Amino acid sequence: MVAESQKAGLEAVLADEEAFSHWYERSAPRVYAYVFNRCGGAAAVAEELTQQTFEEALRRRGGYDGRGDVVAWLCGIARHKLADHYRRLEREQRRHRQLVVRDLTIAEGGWGAADTRLVVDAALRALPPQHRLVLLLRYMDRQGVPEIARTIGRSVDATESLLARARRSFARAYGEPSDDD
Numbered sequence: 226m227v228a229e230s231q232k233a234g235l236e237a238v239l240a241d242e243e244a245f246s247h248w249y250e251r252s253a254p255r256v257y258a259y260v261f262n263r264c265g266g267a268a269a270v271a272e273e274l275t276q277q278t279f280e281e282a283l284r285r286r287g288g289y290d291g292r293g294d295v296v297a298w299l300c301g302i303a304r305h306k307l308a309d310h311y312r313r314l315e316r317e318q319r320r321h322r323q324l325v326v327r328d329l330t331i332a333e334g335g336w337g338a339a340d341t342r343l344v345v346d347a348a349l350r351a352l353p354p355q356h357r358l359v360l361l362l363r364y365m366d367r368q369g370v371p372e373i374a375r376t377i378g379r380s381v382d383a384t385e386s387l388l389a390r391a392r393r394s395f396a397r398a399y400g401e402p403s404d405d406d
Contacts, residue, residue, distance in 0.1 A: 260278070349361075360388075
């Protein structure tokens with residue numbers, strides 16, 4: 226009953242321009258924040274993916290079953306948009322052979338939380354997109370390997386292997402020796 230009511234509420238919001246505008250103004254910042262934190266703080270990318278999320282939500286509004294918060298449903302769509310974004314980046318990098326490896330020189334001592342966040346963000350940006358994606362899904366979204374495998378369209382074994390390579394790449398980019406070093 227509640228799910229049907231929420232689903233009907235969403236349909237009513239989408240049918241009324243003023244209600245939609247109010248709903249969008251409340252929902253968009255939450256979706257944007259979700260995306261922004263997972264795309265390395267790239268504002269333009271976050272804006273684009275947020276817009277794509279809402280466009281997809283409008284196309285798939287019949288897929289909202291009303292059982293949960295509509296913003297959680299939107300963030301699920303955003304997660305898929307992020308995965309598509311990172312897959313597209315990976316294809317572009319492979320096509321152009323523009324893999325960039327950044328050496329991070331990390332001064333010892335005196336680190337604050339903001340400094341650590343900057344170094345982590347830089348290390349993530351230095352990774353191939355597919356490595357970045359699986360690490361974000363695993364550690365920021367706290368997804369299990371089977372769920373990540375479904376999201377990226379790989380087998381569980383292939384995803385575990387990719388995650389292991391991504392961890393090693395991150396350790397190198399972050400300036401820590403990996404097991405291979």
